[in-house]
Amino acid sequence: MRIKYFSFLVVLLSGSTAFSQIHKTDSNVVRRSYNLNPVVVTGSGHHQRLKSTATPVRVLSSQEMREQGITTFDGALTRMMPQASMAPSSMGSFLRLNGLGNKYILILINGQKLSGDISNNVDLNRINMSRVKRIEVLDGAASSLYGSDAIAGVINIITDQPTQDMMSVSSDTRVSGHGVLTESVGLDIFKNGFGSYTSFMHDRADSYRNNDLELVKGSDTETQASIAPLFTGYRSDIIGQKFTYTPNKHLALNAGIDYSYKITDRPETRSDITGGTDYEMRYNGLRWNVGGIYKFTAKNSIQADFVVDRFRYGKEYDVATKTNAIGDYVQSKKQRMMEGQLKAILGLTAHSTTIFGADWRKEYLNATSGNIDSHVYSLAAYAQHEMTLLKNLTATLGLRLTHHETFDQHLTPKATLMYAPGNFRFRATYSAGFRAPGLDELYYHYFSVNRGKAQISFGNQDLKPEKSNYFALNAEYRTQALAVSVTGYLNRINDMVVKQNVDVDDASRQMLMTEFPEMTQDQADKMVSYALYQNSDKGDVKGVQMNVSANLFSGFNLSANYVYTYARTHSGEVWTVLERSMRHAATVAANYHHAWGKYALTVNLNGRLQSKTYYTGSYEDAPGFGLWNLHTTHAFDVAKWAYLEPSIGVDNIFDKVDRRLDSSTRKYALYTPGRMLVVGLKVKFKN
Numbered sequence: 001m002r003i004k005y006f007s008f009l010v011v012l013l014s015g016s017t018a019f020s021q022i023h024k025t026d027s028n029v030v031r032r033s034y035n036l037n038p039v040v041v042t043g044s045g046h047h048q049r050l051k052s053t054a055t056p057v058r059v060l061s062s063q064e065m066r067e068q069g070i071t072t073f074d075g076a077l078t079r080m081m082p083q084a085s086m087a088p089s090s091m092g093s094f095l096r097l098n099g100l101g102n103k104y105i106l107i108l109i110n111g112q113k114l115s116g117d118i119s120n121n122v123d124l125n126r127i128n129m130s131r132v133k134r135i136e137v138l139d140g141a142a143s144s145l146y147g148s149d150a151i152a153g154v155i156n157i158i159t160d161q162p163t164q165d166m167m168s169v170s171s172d173t174r175v176s177g178h179g180v181l182t183e184s185v186g187l188d189i190f191k192n193g194f195g196s197y198t199s200f201m202h203d204r205a206d207s208y209r210n211n212d213l214e215l216v217k218g219s220d221t222e223t224q225a226s227i228a229p230l231f232t233g234y235r236s237d238i239i240g241q242k243f244t245y246t247p248n249k250h251l252a253l254n255a256g257i258d259y260s261y262k263i264t265d266r267p268e269t270r271s272d273i274t275g276g277t278d279y280e281m282r283y284n285g286l287r288w289n290v291g292g293i294y295k296f297t298a299k300n301s302i303q304a305d306f307v308v309d310r311f312r313y314g315k316e317y318d319v320a321t322k323t324n325a326i327g328d329y330v331q332s333k334k335q336r337m338m339e340g341q342l343k344a345i346l347g348l349t350a351h352s353t354t355i356f357g358a359d360w361r362k363e364y365l366n367a368t369s370g371n372i373d374s375h376v377y378s379l380a381a382y383a384q385h386e387m388t389l390l391k392n393l394t395a396t397l398g399l400r401l402t403h404h405e406t407f408d409q410h411l412t413p414k415a416t417l418m419y420a421p422g423n424f425r426f427r428a429t430y431s432a433g434f435r436a437p438g439l440d441e442l443y444y445h446y447f448s449v450n451r452g453k454a455q456i457s458f459g460n461q462d463l464k465p466e467k468s469n470y471f472a473l474n475a476e477y478r479t480q481a482l483a484v485s486v487t488g489y490l491n492r493i494n495d496m497v498v499k500q501n502v503d504v505d506d507a508s509r510q511m512l513m514t515e516f517p518e519m520t521q522d523q524a525d526k527m528v529s530y531a532l533y534q535n536s537d538k539g540d541v542k543g544v545q546m547n548v549s550a551n552l553f554s555g556f557n558l559s560a561n562y563v564y565t566y567a568r569t570h571s572g573e574v575w576t577v578l579e580r581s582m583r584h585a586a587t588v589a590a591n592y593h594h595a596w597g598k599y600a601l602t603v604n605l606n607g608r609l610q611s612k613t614y615y616t617g618s619y620e621d622a623p624g625f626g627l628w629n630l631h632t633t634h635a636f637d638v639a640k641w642a643y644l645e646p647s648i649g650v651d652n653i654f655d656k657v658d659r660r661l662d663s664s665t666r667k668y669a670l671y672t673p674g675r676m677l678v679v680g681l682k683v684k685f686k687n
Contacts, residue, residue, distance in 0.1 A: 035061070036483040036549055041111070042136040042156040044396070045145050045355050045384060046345045051478045054386065054396045054416040055429055056487055058547070060135040062160070067591050067604045069631035069649050069678055071174050071182040072203065073127045073157075076135060079606060079629070082585035083139070083545065083563045085613070088231055088671060094121050098139055098491065099541045099567030099581040100152035104435060104466075108146070108156040115337035115363070116285050116311025123311065125236040126260040126285050128201050130172060130184030133160030139545070140491055141433025141470035144398040144414035147359060147380055151433035151468045151493060161197045161242065162190050168686035176651060177676035179206030179233065195244035200237070207233035207266055208673050214274075214662035226662060228275030231671050233265035253292040260285040269319050279315040282329065286310045299347025309337045336364040351388040355398075357381070363439065370457075371445035378436070379403045384414070394418045404436050407465050425476040433468035437497050441533045447516040454523040456512060456530040457499065464535050468493040485547045493539035496569065500536055501529040538570040539578065555593045562586040577614040582624075582669070585610035598637035604649075605630050613669040622669035628653045631678070641687065647680040 041047050043055035050059060060080050070076050077084040077095070087094040097105050102121050107114045109127070116123050135157055142150040162168070171185040184201040207229035216222040242256035262283040269276035291305035314331035317324045324330065343357040362377040384398035398414035412432040419426045444459035472489040504512070504527045513524050543566065549559040563585050567578035589606040606629050613622040631649035638644045655675040658668055 036478060036480060036551070038134070040136050041158070042108075042138045042154060044353075044386060045343070045357075046353055051420075051425060051476075054394055054418040054427060055138065056427060056472075056474050056476070056485065058137040058139070060137070062133055064589070064591075065129075065132070067593075067602055067631065067633065068589060068606050069174070069604070069629070069647065069651075069680070071129055071172075073124045073129055073135075076129075077155075079608060080561075080587055080589070081137060082561050082587045082608070082610065083543075083565065084137075085580070085582065085585075085610070085669070087580065087669075094580070095124070096580055097137075097152045097155075098489075098543060098563075099565045099578050100491075100493075100539070101580065103438070104149065104152035104493075106142075106146055106148075106150040106154045108154065110159055111156060112289060112305060112307045112341070113149075113309075113337065113339060113361075114157075115287075115309040116283075116335055123260075123262065123283055123285065123313075125203065125234070125262045125283075126238065126258075126287075126311075127157060128159075128184075128199060128238045128240050128258065129182075130186060130199055130201050131159040131161075131197075131240065133158045139487070140429070140472060140489060141412075141431045141468045142414075143402075143412035143433040144382060144400045144431060145384065147361075147400065147402060148378070148404075148434060148436045148465075151435055151466065152491070159242075161195055161244065162188050163195070163246075165191050166686055167191075168684055170682075170684040172680070172682045174647075174678065174680040176678040178208050178673050179204060180676075181205075193246040193248075195242075195246075197240075197242045197244075199240045201240075203234075203236040204265075205231070205233050207231060209662075210657050210659045210673060211661055215664075217664050223661060225273050226275040227267040227270070227273055228662065229266060230662075230668065231673070234262055235265060236260070236262040250295050251292065252295075255288075255290045257288040258286070260287075263316065276319075278319040278321050278324075279317045279330075281313060282316040283313040284311070297347070299353070300345070302342075302344045304343075305339075305341045307337075307339050309335075309339075311335045330368075332367065332369050334364075334366040338362045349387075353386045355382075355384040357383075365439040365443075367440060367444075369446060369448070370440055370443075370459075371447075372439060372443045372459075374439050374443050376405045376436075376439060378405065392420045394420065402434075404465070406442065406461075407436055410434050410465060423477055423479050425474070425478065427472075427474040427476070429470070429472040429474070431470045433470060433493075435466040435497075437463040437465065437533070441497055444533065445515070447519065449523065452523070452526075454516075454519055454527055456516065456527070458530065458532045460533045463497055463533060464495045466493060466495050466497055466535075468539075481551045483547070483549045485545075487545045489541075489543055489545075491539070491541040493541075495535040496537035496539050497533055498536050498571070499531045500534050502532050503529050536571050539567070540570070540575075541565065541567040541578070557591045558589070560586065560588045576616055579616045580613060582613045583611045584624075595635075600635040602633040602635075603630075604632070610669070613667070615667045618665050619667050620665050622667045623658070625656055625658070625670045626654075627656055627670075627672065633680075633682075641685060643682075643684045645682040647678075647682070649678045651676045651678050 037049050037051050038059050040050050040057045043053040043057040065076050074086045078086050083098050085096045095102050138154040142154045167189045173183045175181050182203045186199040189196045209230040213223040214226040216224050238260045240258040245253045264280045267276045269278050287309045289307040293303035295301040312334040317328045320326050339361040341359050346354045348354050359380040364375040366373045380402040382400035386396040388394050396416040400412045402410045414431040416429045442459045442461050444457050446457040448455050470491045474487040476485040509524050544564045546562045551557050567581035568575050569578050586609045591604045593602045609626040611624040629651045633647040636644040652672050652675045657674045658670045
C-alpha cells in the first residue's frame with residue numbers, strides 16, 4: 001500500500017501541530033507575539049540578533065507562515081516576499097529573486113546546498129515544510145561565504161527539532177479546491193541528550209486551466225479546444241529521519257536522511273483534442289548528511305558537515321507509443337553532489353568574531369538527453385573578520401578563494417560597515433559574486449525532433465564564470481514594537497551565460513550531420529539555427545526595498561513590504577528588460593490573535609500586489625494582479641497532553657483569475673484558478 005494511505009491513517013489517529021515559537025501560558029493555549037529581533041545566521045555566518053548583523057537579512061518565521069495558512073515553500077516566498085516570484089511548470093517552479101532567475105539563487109538547508117535541478121529549476125518540492133523553523137533570505141551577491149551561484153541571493157532554510165525531554169506525535173492537514181492537499185505527520189523523541197525526529201509529508205494538486213480554448217497557432221482569431229494545463233498537477237512525498245546526540249554542553253552531533261518522490265499528473269493524449277501528453281515527469285531525490293559542532297567556549301567553536309545529494313528525473317509513460325509501453329520509464333537526467341564543510345568561529349578578542357572555513361564539492365551529471373556523463377570538483381578557503389571599531393561602528397571584511405577544476409582560481413571579497421546609534425542602523429555593503437557554468441552549459445550535446453523539426457543545443461567548454469558586484473545602502477529603525485527598513489542596491493553581472501541561436505549555413509549544416517548521424521538530410525535542410533551557450537550578456541539590476549512591521553497593540557501585528565526593481569540585460573549594443581522581471585511588487589499582512597481561557601483565535605489577512613511581468617522577443621508581457629487571502633485558526637486546549645487547532649479560510653477572496661486565451665506568444669504571471677475555501681486541522685499529542 002502506498003505511503004500516502006498510511007499517512008491518512010496516522011491523521012485519523014493522531015491529528016497535528018507543531019507549536020509556534022511563542023510565549024506559553026499555564027495551559028496549551030498560547031499568547032503569541034511577533035519577535036521583531038530574531039536570531040539569524042545567514043548574513044554573517046554565525047548566530048546574531050537581526051539588529052546586530054551588518055548585512056540585512058529577511059526572516060520568514062514558521063509562526064507567520066502558519067498564521068497565513070502557508071504550507072509550501074513557493075507559497076512562503078510569494079506571499080511574504082515581494083522580490084520573489086514563481087512560475088510553475090512540469091519542469092519545476094521557475095523562481096526569481098531580485099530580477100534574477102533560478103541559477104543565480106543559492107538554496108541551502110541548514111547551510112548546505114540543495115542540489116537537483118530540472119532545466120536550471122531547483123525542485124522545490126524536495127523541501128519538507130513541516131520541519132521549517134524559519135527561512136532566512138540574504139539579498140545580493142554572497143560568494144565570499146557561500147561560493148558559486150550566490151549572485152541574486154541566498155535562501156537558507158533552517159529546520160527545527162525539540163531539545164527538551166519529550167515524546168510527541170503530530171499531524172497537520174490542509175485541503176482546498178482543485179485537489180490541493182498538503183499533509184505532514186511526525187514523531188519526535190528527545191531523552192537524555194538523544195533526539196530522533198521522523199517526518200512524512202504528502203503534497204498534491206490537480207492540473208487545471210482557466211480557459212478551455214486556445215488560439216490556433218498563427219491566427220489571431222481562430223480558436224480550438226485544448227486540455228494543456230495552465231498549472232501542472234502533481235503528487236509529491238517526502239520521508240525524513242534525523243538523529244541528534246548532545247552528550248554535554250560542548251558537543252552536538254547530527255545525522256539525517258531524506259527521500260523525495262514526485263510525479264506530474266497531466267491530461268493524457270487524446271485524438272479529439274490537443275494538449276495531452278504521453279508521459280508524466282517523475283523525480284526522485286535522496287539526501288543524507290552527517291555533522292557536528294564542538295563549542296570550546298560560548299564564542300569559540302568548530303563545526304564539520306558532510307552531505308551527499310542524489311537527484312534524478314525522467315519520463316514515465318502512461319500512454320502507449322511506437323517506442324514505449326505503458327509504465328516504461330526513460331531517464332533524462334541523473335545528478336549527484338558531495339560536499340564537505342569545515343568552519344571555525346572564533347572570538348579572538350572581546351569585540352570581534354573571526355571565521356575560517358574550507359569547502360570541498362564534487363558534482364556529477366549524467367544526462368541522456370544531452371549526451372553528458374561528466375563531473376567537476378571545486379575547493380575553497382575563506383576567512384571573515386567582524387570587529388567593533390568604535391562604540392557604535394562595526395566593520396566586516398571577508399575573502400574567499402575558490403579553485404574550480406575547469407576555471408582555476410577565483411577571488412570573491414566582501415566588505416560591510418554598520419553604524420548603530422541607539423535603535424537606528426545604517427549599513428553599507430559591497431560583495432562580489434560568481435557562478436561557475438554548470439556541467440550542462442559546458443558539455444551539452446542535445447538533439448531531438450519536435451513535429452518533424454530538428455532541435456540542437458551545444459555546450460561550450462570555453463565559457464567563463466559569471467561575475468557580479470553588489471552594492472547596497474540600508475537604513476533601519478528597530479524596537480520591540482516597530483521595525484522599519486529601507487535598502488537601495490545595485491547588482492551588476494558580467495559574462496552572463498545565455499543560450500544564443502546560431503544561423504545555419506552549408507558548412508555548419510554538414511558539421512551538425514556529422515555530430516548527430518541520426519539526423520536525416522531532410523531535417524538538416526529545414527534547420528535555420530541551432531543553440532550554443534555563450535558568454536554574451538551583461539546584467540544590471542537596481543532596486544529599492546522597504547519593509548515595515550509593527551506590533552500596534554496587544555495581539556495585533558501589521559507588516560508591509562514593497563520592492564521596486566529595474567532589471568536589464570545588455571547583449572551586443574542593445575539593452576533590454578530582463579525576462580520575467582517585474583517593476584513593482586508589494587506584500588501586506590495584518591494579524592490579530594487573542595486567547596480566552598482554553599480557546600485562542602488568530603485572524604490573518606494577507607495580500608500580494610505586483611505590476612506586469614516583462615517578457616522578451618515575440619512574447620507578450622503578463623499583466624499585473626492583486627491577490628488577497630483570509631485565514632483563521634482556532635486553538636483549543638483539549639488537555640495538557642493534547643492540542644487541537646482547526647483552521648478555515650478563503651484564498652483569492654476577490655476571485656482574481658487570468659482567463660485569457662492561450663496562444664504561442666502568451667505568458668502568465670497569475671496561476672490561481674479562482675476563489676477557494678481552505679480548511680485545515682492540526683493536532684499534537686505529547687507526554
